[in-house]
Amino acid sequence: MANIKFIAVSRSLSGILDYVTNREKTVERLISGVNCMAQTAQDEFEAVKKQFRKTDGRSYYHIVQAFAPDDPLDFDTAHESGLKFAKYFKGYQCVVVTHMNTAHIHNHIIMNSVNFENGQKFHQSAREMQQAKEYSNQLCREYGLSFTESKADPFRIPAWKKRLCRTIKEAMENCATREEFIAFMAEYGYKVRWEANQKYITYTTPENVRCRDNKLFDQTLLRSSMEAYFDMGGCEYLESRIDATEYGELLPTVDDAVCGLISILDALNTGDNDRFHLETLHHSKQEIRRILERGGKIDRTVEYAVDDEEEEEEYEQYHGFSMRM
Template identity: 30%
Template sequence: MHQNKGKTVAQCLKARTDYAKNGEKTENEELISSYACDKETVDQEFLLAKQEYLRITGRKQKGDIIAYQIRQSFKPGEITPEEANAVGYETAMRFTKGNHAFIVATHTDKAHIHNHIIFNSTNLNCDRKFRDSWFIALVLQKVSDIVCLEHALSVIKPRRPSERDNRNSYHRVSLRKELREHIDTILQEDTKNLNEFLKRLQESGYEIKNGKHISVRGKGQKRFIRLSSLGEGYTEEDIRKRILREDEICSEEYGKEAEKNQRKQQKIKQSSRGFDLLIDINKKMQEGKGRGYERWAKIYNVKQITKALLFLQEHGIRDYEELEKKTAETSERFDAVSKLIKEKEDKLHDIAALKMNIINFAKTKKIYDEYRDLRYDKDFFEAHREEITLYRASKEAFNRYKGKKLPKVRELSEQYREVLEEKRKLYSEYKEARKEMMDIKIAKQDIDRFLKTEEKQHQIDKNIAQEHVR
């Protein structure tokens, strides 16, 4: 996102974030989440970070990028708006590595649920900018795909090398590719035969031409495209087979590949944190996992409980009572820091609201005085409805400051900057407290599950021994 001609950076940021936060698209702003900023004042916080960056570094680039936007769409009917927002938040957090403030606004006004993720080009420390590069889109795509797979969501399959052309990746989607994707969508539904498939294709806006070879033509398309020219899996015969579910082997292979990717990501997460939750083997076996999985899960659980015990030893936790006490302490610390951050966010919101009301009051006072001099003329009110309404709203907001002197805009800006800085410092403490709490909780859950499993096994052995005695 760049600064538009004839507009200030503040105006551009407000316009972009306001569009993302549109209440009609986000269910009255219920589907908006944020990181290191408040959704109500995100544009002002982004702007303050840029001003701080200029003060610290003294650098001002020509054609500067003020923010970045990510659009993340999901297959219709596959995800709830709440989960989509959580997926967007996780994607943004991994992509920015928690170094940039961002908001995630989930839009539900289209057939497909989609996220608008906007993150500040300036980092939280206000001393660096986001490093953009030619292949950054591929990195983002990979991060998004990994998060989606972890949430058991479908992702777009990359084209095979034989299907790629010699042009760069940033080209317009071809008509053939669009047709192939549309065929895939129809075939995912319960289609009984080829005639029903062609009927659905026609209902979706494609013109069908029968003959020796079946050809189709979309809206605004000059020529017909033969199904036989679309490649493997899309010829007339291949479509018949797919309708008859003769392609189940391919689906199974794709499922195995997805499971392999999930396992791979699980390993990455384990290595970054050190240990993870133990697997409930009985539950997994009831879900239909094989004996090979059971052997792997037992070895995995042994490794995880070892890591958990080492973690507790490193932190000087020697008995279960101490573990419970430490778990409660870390939870309390996390809750306390979270509460402080919320207080800072509320204070920022109040300062921003008061500042806006003072500015609106100053801008509209002249018009309101004229309206009063005209003895509240109706025609004048209709011509200046917005200005008069803003004046009245500002006047009403000042009622809580009766008997007090209103601060100046400059003082409020300075106060806002100070509170924002305090909030930023709290975020580093928040991340540390959250990590400590999660590590201790996972260790405790692993120990609890291990002790429960041991107790269960001990009871089984005891019962077997009693049977032998009988």
Template identity: 30%
Template sequence: MATTRLMKRKTTPGLSVAQSIKDCTDYGKNPVKTEDGKYISAYECDPATVDAEFLLWKSRYRAATGREQKADKDVLCYQIRQSFLPGEIAPEDANRIGYELAMRWTKGKHQFIVTTHTDKAHIHNHIYYNSTTLDCTHKYRDFLGSGRALGRLSDTLCLENGLSVVKQPKMKSQGKYKNYGEWAKGRERPLTFQQKLCAAIDAALEKQPSGLAAFLSLMEQSGYEVKQQRGAISFRAPGQERFTRLRSSTLGKGYGQKDIEAALSGSRTGTGHHSHRVNLIIDIQSKLQGKGSGYERWAKVFNLKQMAAALAFLQENNLMEYEQLEKKAAETTEHFHTLSGQIKSTEAALQTNKELKAATVQYARTRPVFQEYKVRKYSRRFLAEHEADIELYRAACADFKRILDGAKPPKMDELKEESRELVEKKKKLYAEYRKVKEEMREVTAAKANIDYLLGYAEPGRKKEQER
């Protein structure tokens, strides 16, 4: 279920047009609300320079059409607020649905930015789209009933993604529209189709089916329609419009097709996180001082569990020889540090790209003013009237010189494409980084426990035992 609201954003009293746009987009991009910008996406603009790009397109519109409205009547941008029922959706899914809503609503003709806020009990999106079209020939025109049309579009997306919708938007007794609190009051949080599917998968695996065919048969018996196409497996529950594909990006970690096949083959138990998470053994003698016999009993049981987990981990990963374990620990640690270095270099490249885009926007906006300044032979009067823009132009030129070292400035389209490639590369690196980090943690913890058991943790003990 998502409630929506469409708002016009005009020039704030006491602020310039540029400051007004920046003020509202900065609220949406608040790092505290978006988990340090983790849940921000954009179309035909960069989140870091969205306010400047909105302003640039408005300048192009005025230059192309010659039309300009009064400041108090000019709509700078439109804001959509989309709120979801608490506990019904994950932030990344909310951002994806918000992006789809903005794309369908604007038909891809306007720049927009989608920011997902997670600082409240209900996850909600703030969507800002430029009132000026991308071709700089028209502006978005609000129409009678646009709020209801937006709500229907949002409901359609919710149904497509297995979310609930407000079935009776008006309160019969009062003839008023329900607000979010009135609709949610007294309601239980319904399970999504994805959550129900995960529960059905868990129930089927608990019956220990002999193979994939037996597993799919159990899923059909529980009421699910099964579809196999090009090696991919999908399920559809009664009343569900679309099939849900068996993959971890949709259902969560442990519910991908490879995970299920591994569980069926016996190489992995269940669908949740790793069943034998290895932690470091406690050195009881060094920790015992000042503690009673209860702590000693607990520590001994804890250590036995960790040794059992370490042994299970070594068996699962075929690391029963100490040399193999030592080599694996060294390899995963080296791989982790390599990925860490690649992520840092990618982030540095993204920062450079961000600075270049900001300089490019600033240069394009202020260059006509500086050209006029040159035509007027560097008039002091003209400088006094346009000093801020001239200083911004010179700052943009200085940024180009510092970053490019005399090379020709790239075009904005090239910078945007480079930014998209770098963001995609960073996502892939981070996905691998998290996986390798967890692997390194478990391997090194298992090795440390084995070293403790064999006495290798004591200086010189390993060489002595090898002799």
């Protein structure tokens, strides 16, 4: 996966070139010039500006091309990709440097703001920037790397994303734990990165498209929703909701189960006892205990669930058991 960022910085041209070529970050073979010599890039950049009388304003652009830590990529291949990406900007001089000092390999591309062929100052519209990112994705495909969708749009869902959503929900319908879910997805060719120190669940499709859970535009598939669902037993919890469905009513889907669970947790966290009691009407004692544990309320169950004897009797009528443990 290559993330492309255009960075606005206040360093002088000499300062940024010194920074990106620092030998604590890279080595000589990973420093190259496109339409210029890397060693004399500053002089060449300035000569072009003087030639076209465009020495004012921004003197260069700084682009960072960053790759995912788990992509099968070495420094030389990353540098080759950076050179190809720099050549996308026709007529512009660039210095391309691959840094080796972080967990993820990344390229710095320093580009002259003036085109040496026609003297035009560099400018990118939002559409042109999107096209550049799409070209970066094309390079990722060529090198067998994962890549992000070029633009997330909740109203235009691509076919691969629809398949991903269907597969996730099918896995949720058949798996009781996070581990089972990840294994199920793997059988269909999907990689799942679901780690404690990561904010999002990240999926990589069989086509090598990488996508975060928040880009699926489905509340059921958010990390917080899925963790709550699997904390409750996943498919076993869904089955319990189906078993509790009265005759003649529509059987709940995984979306219904997750939506109901999130509503219960919201009632728990906001202190809405009436809604909590009502929405857990057909839940077992074990399920309610799990919900209370997840909401951090288990240590004060009596205070939370039962305010007085009258409410306890009402709760027993709802559930057939007391919350006094």
